[in-house]
Amino acid sequence: MQNQTNGIKQFEGTDSVSTGNFNTALKSVDDKFGSSGHSHDGTAGNGPQIGTTGLAAKAVTGVKIADKAVGTSQLADKAVGAGQLADEAVTDTVIGNRTADTATTTAYGLTGTLTQFFSWILKYFKAITGNAGPWDTPPTTLTVANTHMNATTGIHGATSAAMANALAQRDGAGRMKVAAPAASDDVARKDTVDGAMTAHTSATDPHPQYWSTSKIRINNGVPEFLIGGVWKPVGMGVYAVSDTVQEQSATEWTISQTASSRLVYIFHPKTTGEILIEYDIRGDNSGNGSVTYFTAFTPGYNAAVSSSAGSINFPYIDSINFSPMDSRTSIGTTLAIPGGFIGITLGNRGSNQAYVTQTCKLKINSVTPIYFVVTNEAAASVGVYNVAGVKNFKIKYDIK
Numbered sequence: 396m397q398n399q400t401n402g403i404k405q406f407e408g409t410d411s412v413s414t415g416n417f418n419t420a421l422k423s424v425d426d427k428f429g430s431s432g433h434s435h436d437g438t439a440g441n442g443p444q445i446g447t448t449g450l451a452a453k454a455v456t457g458v459k460i461a462d463k464a465v466g467t468s469q470l471a472d473k474a475v476g477a478g479q480l481a482d483e484a485v486t487d488t489v490i491g492n493r494t495a496d497t498a499t500t501t502a503y504g505l506t507g508t509l510t511q512f513f514s515w516i517l518k519y520f521k522a523i524t525g526n527a528g529p530w531d532t533p534p535t536t537l538t539v540a541n542t543h544m545n546a547t548t549g550i551h552g553a554t555s556a557a558m559a560n561a562l563a564q565r566d567g568a569g570r571m572k573v574a575a576p577a578a579s580d581d582v583a584r585k586d587t588v589d590g591a592m593t594a595h596t597s598a599t600d601p602h603p604q605y606w607s608t609s610k611i612r613i614n615n616g617v618p619e620f621l622i623g624g625v626w627k628p629v630g631m632g633v634y635a636v637s638d639t640v641q642e643q644s645a646t647e648w649t650i651s652q653t654a655s656s657r658l659v660y661i662f663h664p665k666t667t668g669e670i671l672i673e674y675d676i677r678g679d680n681s682g683n684g685s686v687t688y689f690t691a692f693t694p695g696y697n698a699a700v701s702s703s704a705g706s707i708n709f710p711y712i713d714s715i716n717f718s719p720m721d722s723r724t725s726i727g728t729t730l731a732i733p734g735g736f737i738g739i740t741l742g743n744r745g746s747n748q749a750y751v752t753q754t755c756k757l758k759i760n761s762v763t764p765i766y767f768v769v770t771n772e773a774a775a776s777v778g779v780y781n782v783a784g785v786k787n788f789k790i791k792y793d794i795k
Contacts, residue, residue, distance in 0.1 A: 497521055497529055617667060617762055634668025634759055637793040647786035648727060648769055656690075656730040656770040658720055660788050664762045671791040672757055675750040676769075677784045687783035688770040689753075692720075693763050720766055730768065750786070 410416055435442035495513035503515055520529035535543075543550065553564035557572040565571050573582050595601050611620050611629075618629040627633055642662065650657045678687040720730060757765075771783040 614667075619667075628666040631666050632668075632794040633666055634664075634670050634792045635795040636669050636671045636756055637791055638671075639793050640789050640791050642790040644726075644788045645786065646726075646788075647784060649782055649784040650729065650769060650771050651782045656768045658724055658726055658728045658730060658766060659689075659769050659785055660726065660767040661722060661724070662765045662767070662790060663722070664759045664765070666794070667759050667761065668792070668795070669756055669758050672755045672767075673752065673787075673789040673791065674785055675752050675787045677750045687785075689785055690768050690770055691757065692766045692768060693761075722764055724766075750784070752787075 404419055435445050437444045493510045493513060495510065495517045497514065497517045499511070499514040499518055501507070501511060501514070503519075507515070517529040521527070524531065524533040526533065548564065550564075551562050553562035555564050555566035555571040557574045559574075563571050563573070573584060576583055576587055609621070611618065612626070613619070614626065619626045620629055621627075642660075644660055648657050648659050672691075674689060676687060676689055720728070759765075767788065769783050769785040
């Protein structure tokens with residue numbers, strides 16, 4: 396019998412087929428594959444190395460692999476996936492130690508190796524705590540910080556008392572105290588304000604810069620102030636003669652009773668100054684010597700009018716005894732002007748029935764009402780009564 400290179404005996408053509416020869420051949424096989432076995436390392440006398448095509452699918456199990464028998468040199472790159480690992484096969488021991496770099500200069504990110512993630516996390520611990528190392532005791536905890544944020548008393552030595560070098564804190568009533576102010580920019584206390592107000596209200600003249608008899612006066616009941624050398628009423632300007640019609644009445648008022656009058660208009664001045672009066676006037680009789688008068692009355696104060704005849708003083712009339720009329724008297728009321736009540740004649744019209752337009756400037760010295768009246772001055776002995784008439788009454792001025 397012939398010996399093969401692997402040690403197994405092989406029948407030759409001249410060998411007889413006998414029990415002895417069979418036993419010899421079988422023993423050579425048993426010696427090769429018996430308890431001692433053989434290897435597939437590709438060396439003489441052993442089997443060839445087993446490649447990927449020599450293994451059935453799932454043929455290599457954990458039981459078949461001895462502890463640490465398969466090293467990295469036996470595994471192709473990326474040959475072992477998650478499906479080839481037993482549960483909990485990757486342990487801390489298998490992974491081994493990793494050293495984090497708390498000073499890593501790699502920018503923080505969401506992708507990196509396990510070691511890089513450890514480095515980022517520990518570096519961030521240092522940034523949060525402000526300590527030199529990630530495991531150094533932090534200066535405070537989130538619980539302590541949250542309690543501090545929500546606290547309303549006992550923080551940093553705060554107090555509601557007037558204590559030097561301490562934070563101010565309101566008390567249960569929402570108040571706090573401070574020391575009496577010394578510098579101009581110190582906080583004012585209630586007693587400081589109360590004292591200033593008491594001194595102010597108790598002063599004889601707390602506003603000397605605003606009130607002075609050389610700058611402000613009361614003139615005939617009208618407050619006036621001096622500006623640019625001219626006294627002007629407080630609150631508005633003064634009347635100035637112009638062609639601007641501010642008030643008017645086109646109504647014709649006539650009266651035929653002897654020595655009687657009728658109220659035509661009431662003017663309520665709002666300031667002082669000078670206004671222009673314009674009106675149409677007539678007298679309706681021929682040659683009997685009667686006259687129609689248009690007169691202005693004002694109680695209580697002096698005034699003056701200027702006309703072609705010059706200036707005339709407005710007579711003083713006692714407001715208490717000025718009984719014929721007041722601001723309640725209706726326009727058109729027939730009046731009986733008693734003796735002693737002398738008005739200023741603004742204009743007149745004799746024996747001629749035609750209307751003519753007359754004007755007169757009136758100086759206003761107070762805000763007392765001015766009553767404009769038409770009067771029939773015909774004498775009873777004449778026998779033919781004059782019919783007095785006034786219409787188209789206008790007041791013209793501007794405010795300066």
